[in-house]
Amino acid sequence: MMDWQPLVLTFKLALVTTLLLLIVSIPLAYWLAHSKSWFKPIAETLVSMPLVLPPTVLGFYLLVVFSPSSTFGSWLNESLRIQFIFSFQGLVLASVLYSLPFMVHPIQAGFSNLSSTISEASYVLGKSKITTLFKVLLPNIKPSLLTGVVLAFAHTIGEFGVVLMIGGNIPGKTKVASIAIYDEVEALNYSTANWYSLILFLISFCILLLVYLVNGGHLKRFWK
Amino acid sequence: MIHIAVQKKLTAVEGEMLLDVDFTLEEGKLTTLYGESGAGKTSIFRIISGLLKADKGLITIKQKTWLDTEQKIYLKPQQRKVGLVFQEYALFPNMTVKENLFFALEKGQDKKIVDELIAIIELGNLQNRKPQHLSGGQKQRVALARAMVRKPDILLLDEPLSALDPKMRAKLQDYILEVHRQFKLTTLLISHDIGEVVKMSDCVMIIENGMITKQGNPIDIFTNQRVSGKFQFSGEIVQIQKEDVIYIVTIIIDANFVKVIAQEDEIKDLNIGDKVIVASKAFNPILYKI
Numbered sequence: 001m002m003d004w005q006p007l008v009l010t011f012k013l014a015l016v017t018t019l020l021l022l023i024v025s026i027p028l029a030y031w032l033a034h035s036k037s038w039f040k041p042i043a044e045t046l047v048s049m050p051l052v053l054p055p056t057v058l059g060f061y062l063l064v065v066f067s068p069s070s071t072f073g074s075w076l077n078e079s080l081r082i083q084f085i086f087s088f089q090g091l092v093l094a095s096v097l098y099s100l101p102f103m104v105h106p107i108q109a110g111f112s113n114l115s116s117t118i119s120e121a122s123y124v125l126g127k128s129k130i131t132t133l134f135k136v137l138l139p140n141i142k143p144s145l146l147t148g149v150v151l152a153f154a155h156t157i158g159e160f161g162v163v164l165m166i167g168g169n170i171p172g173k174t175k176v177a178s179i180a181i182y183d184e185v186e187a188l189n190y191s192t193a194n195w196y197s198l199i200l201f202l203i204s205f206c207i208l209l210l211v212y213l214v215n216g217g218h219l220k221r222f223w224k
Numbered sequence: 225m226i227h228i229a230v231q232k233k234l235t236a237v238e239g240e241m242l243l244d245v246d247f248t249l250e251e252g253k254l255t256t257l258y259g260e261s262g263a264g265k266t267s268i269f270r271i272i273s274g275l276l277k278a279d280k281g282l283i284t285i286k287q288k289t290w291l292d293t294e295q296k297i298y299l300k301p302q303q304r305k306v307g308l309v310f311q312e313y314a315l316f317p318n319m320t321v322k323e324n325l326f327f328a329l330e331k332g333q334d335k336k337i338v339d340e341l342i343a344i345i346e347l348g349n350l351q352n353r354k355p356q357h358l359s360g361g362q363k364q365r366v367a368l369a370r371a372m373v374r375k376p377d378i379l380l381l382d383e384p385l386s387a388l389d390p391k392m393r394a395k396l397q398d399y400i401l402e403v404h405r406q407f408k409l410t411t412l413l414i415s416h417d418i419g420e421v422v423k424m425s426d427c428v429m430i431i432e433n434g435m436i437t438k439q440g441n442p443i444d445i446f447t448n449q450r451v452s453g454k455f456q457f458s459g460e461i462v463q464i465q466k467e468d469v470i471y472i473v474t475i476i477i478d479a480n481f482v483k484v485i486a487q488e489d490e491i492k493d494l495n496i497g498d499k500v501i502v503a504s505k506a507f508n509p510i511l512y513k514i
Contacts (some may be wrong), residue, residue: 121314123301124273125328126374135327139318 001196006180013088013176014156017095018103021152022145024096025103028132030133032104033111048105048168050098059165062094066166084166091167091174095156102151110144111137143215150211154204226378226410230271230281230291234434235264243267243434249378250261251286253431254404254411256442259431262507265414269321269380269429272412285377304386307371307409308377311386312365315355321366322351328373341369344406346401361392365399372403379404379411388414390479393417398423418458418499419512447501456503458481461496474500 029220032044050058058167066073066084076082114137122132138145160178169183177196184193213219229246243264249255257265272283274290277298283291291300315324325338340425342351345365355363364384371379381400385393401424404411415421421428422442429439438445446458446477459477473494482502486494494500 115312115314117310117312117314118316120275120301121308121310122327123275124304124308124315125370126302126305126330127327128302134317136318140316 002192003101003171003180006175006196007199008178009172009175009188010157010177013091013095014153015080016092017099017156018149018153020092020096021103022149025100025107025148026133026138029104029107030111030137032108048064048101053102055098056158056165058098059094062090062097062162062166066090086166086168086174088173090165091176094162094166095159097157098162099152099155102155103148105145106147106151107141110141114140125145146214147211150207154207156202157200225249225284226286227282227284228272230268230278230283232267232271232276232278232281233353234264234267239260240296241434245431245434245436247429247436247439249410249412250426251410252408253426254413254424255429256413256415256425257431258415258418258421258428263431265431266388267383269382269412269414272304272378272380273306274299274304285471305374305377307374307376308370309364309367309379309381309384311383313360313367313372315363315366317355319433320352320354321347321358322442323367324355324370325373328370330374333374337373337375341372343443344403345369359392360388361396366394368403369401372407375407377410379409381411381413383414385420386508400424415502418442422446422458444498455509456501458499458501459486461494461498461500464494464496465471475500477502 012178028043028047028081030039031114032047063085063203064070068074068077068083068085073085076084082089084093099213118136118140119132122136127135140146158178159176160182162175163174169179177200179195181200183198184190186195227247227248228249230243232243234241234243241264245264245268256505260267267276271278271281272290278291278293281291282291282293282348283289285304289295289297290304296462316327319327322342323337324339325337329338331337342348345368347362347365347369349448350358350362355366358366368381368384384400387398388396397420397481400411403409413421413424415424423429425442428442428445429436430445431437447456457477459475459482461473462476463472464479465472465474469488471488471491473484473486473491475482475484484502
């Protein structure tokens with residue numbers, strides 16, 4: 001029998017990760033799009049690193065930093081009662097870092113493509129930077145926001161290496177669908193592995209299809 | 225009285241240039257800044273509206289100090305009551321015409337002004353459209369109305385009509401003049417079109433390489449010697465042709481071509497692209513209604 005828990009856990013992880021990423025990425029992408037600081041290229045490189053690094057590298061460093069035997073890890077554990085290793089929080093943290101470029105890049109591109117005169121027009125009309133961001137800039141980069149949200153969500157669903165490194169394989173806690181598939185194949189339960197794979201395949205397909213339909217304006221034709 | 229005296233080092237295509245201007249504007253008058261691209265006109269606008277920081281300067285508008293580098297006073301763009309109309313309109317694409325104007329309202333400001341402005345610029349039937357469904361002329365009317373919502377102390381128009389065809393231009397010029405008069409505004413306009421400058425402004429300032437080289441009444445400024453003509457128009461030379469011993473100079477005035485006969489010594493200093501005034505006083509023009 002197929003256990004639904006890994007799938008539920010996967011989508012819970014993807015949802016939490018995407019929400020956190022959205023909150024983190026909007027200010028970060030805004031800064032990257034407008035900053036002229038010397039530090040910007042370094043920040044851009046760091047954001048893009050998960051695209052090229054093997055997930056195991058990220059997982060390994062997270063393990064080193066947050067392990068209860070490290071100073072920082074034990075401090076977190078004792079004073080804040082937060083444990084990142086082999087826990088759901090750990091998965092969320094790792095996923096946020098790992099999917100960061102998928103959220104930041106589209107939003108950054110969206111901000112950069114907006115003409116700067118639009119924000120200047122808003123400032124001259126007496127509106128603060130925050131009002132301008134929420135009332136003018138963000139509503140005009142909705143397609144970029146959608147792309148970022150969907151890519152980050154889909155990418156989190158597809159995680160394997162980093163999740164395995166930091167979360168391990170604890171049923172109901174850190175055993176996500178991609179790991180469950182690996183488990184089932186190792187145990188030669190091909191039919192269960194097939195079900196997990198098929199569900200992930202279909203859901204990912206539908207999510208990505210939705211982005212291309214919406215951003216390509218194909219859905220508008222049906223609504224008219 | 226409005227006093228603007230600013231200095232700013234600018235990096236232009238041809239290298240560094242010092243923008244150094246000092247002028248006063250009479251309240252209620254429309255003044256034009258005329259000069260080549262890169263002369264520093266737009267930078268003056270950006271400094272007045274606070275989008276660009278001057279190296280040194282003083283801006284006082286209606287007894288309020290917006291900028292005083294010696295006293296370290298620097299009001300942010302948000303704190304300056306300035307109406308700025310951009311060449312490329314800069315309307316917010318996510319908002320309808322009416323929402324663009326509503327957005328400009330200050331906290332607690334009476335919303336009536338939005339309807340008044342929509343009536344003045346005659347956009348009542350388009351007020352629920354988004355900017356992408358408007359023509360260039362309509363967009364610029366919305367931009368003008370939006371800049372007026374806060375009742376600015378100074379209205380800055382940065383080549384507002386340069387992207388429009390001649391007919392639309394003439395109509396928009398009338399809208400601008402009407403708004404300028406009705407709201408008793410002090411207006412600064414950037415324009416490249418001598419006809420437009422002469423039609424619209426009380427005063428013109430010629431800017432060259434960051435300096436004001438001439439200022440005064442437009443007709444006086446654009447005619448080197450005073451011509452007391454029965455009629456005169458400004459235009460641009462598009463062709464100079466030699467016919468036997470004389471020359472035929474073709475001039476475009478708005479959208480009309482005029483051919484003028486000239487002697488060799490008259491065309492000595494004239495080149496294609498020069499702005500000229502076509503004037504005459506020796507005959508009686510007759511008007512036909514068309």
